Amino acid sequence: MKVEAASLRAFLVDDEQLAIDRLQRMLANFPEIEIAGTATDPARAVAELNDPLAQSIDVLFLDIQMPGLNGFELLSRLNVQPFVIFTTAYDQHALRAFETNAIDYLLKPIEPDHLERALHKLGRLRPVVKPDWQQDPALPELLKELTASLREGHATYPNRIASRVGERISFLPLDDVTHFIAQDKLTFAVVAGRRHCVDQTIVNLEGHLDPAKFLRIHRSALVNVDWIHEVNSWFAGKVVLTLKDAQHTQLPVARDRVRTLKDRLGI
The missing domain is CATH 2.40.50.1020 (LytTr DNA-binding domain)
Structure with a gap:
């Protein structure tokens, strides 16, 4: 299956190098995807993504639970909000991820058909003008709240679970x-x-x-x-x-x- 769009520039952030390596190998099956960069250090990822001389990216593959900066905190520090596909080992984090209107989430270990589904969805959405939420002035505050909740560690266990039928969640x-x-x-x-x-x-x-x-x-x-x-x-x-x-x-x-x-x- 090919993504229904021109070349997509992707940036991968995960504190585990093995996770990045595996995702890169999987993305190699999609010639429409160009890996613009990777980072295991969230702070370095922020610097690279905010670099005014760097080319813009189309999609950010982002882990949520990382030392230093978690995924929500990283997003709160970006000058421009990209399309985001979260990668996480914990379903409760995936639920929070959708509060930021992410394109999709991929539970680790990532399955090839789940990755294909997310890229297909991205390929259809990407030609459209960026949705309003990406310029929403309330988004940084929401990301801060999600970050605080994650750091407090109150929600050890989720009270909801995501169910998917096609692209409906x-x-x-x-x-x-x-x-x-x-x-x-x-x-x-x-x-x-x-x-x-x-x-x-x-x-x-x-x-x-x-x-x-x-x-x-x-x-x-x-x-x-x-x-x-x-x-x-x-x-x-x-x-x-x-x-x-x-x-x-x-x-x-x-x-x-x-x-x-x-x-x-x-x-």
Whole structure:
């Protein structure tokens, strides 16, 4: 797939050189993309991007959680706001990223099809005059607020999760998610019996969601303990959960997860 635009100048910022190297290799598959520069030091990136003698860039691939300056703080110091594609290992940061009207976000490790999707979206938007938000005088203040929130570290666990259908992104309150399930190499958040595709694996979700709220009961299932209605023990030691949803969803519990489940529920 080719990006539907002329050559795009990209600048990559990530405090991990290996992450930059991998992204460069992936971008090499898109001849329309020209790498204008890279930086592992956010402060140096600010200096290069603000250099009046430097050519302007079309898109900034930007990590969020970095030492010194995080991604939001870096943006707040730029003289001109470019199109931004955030790269992050944490979904809660991706949610904050969209408050800046970013083009897209890519969860690490970046998948080739996710990168292609972001570039396709950029290729369609780039010929258009830069949207108003890029000159919005309120943007610097928003970026400062996001920076302060990130530094305070209050939101250790997210309370929403992003779900994507094509290029449409919606945000699901985690309180409403009864469980997550993996099937056919995809992961779904289930709300009121309806499945919503998410860009994370069950393993990643287990590591990023509040462990007091979400419990892995199977290699392909993560349950919201607040939605558990019954725990049923069947023959041969098999345990099945029944949820409080209208569908009375039943989820099997792996044998090696039964003890953890019972300890969590105090039974």
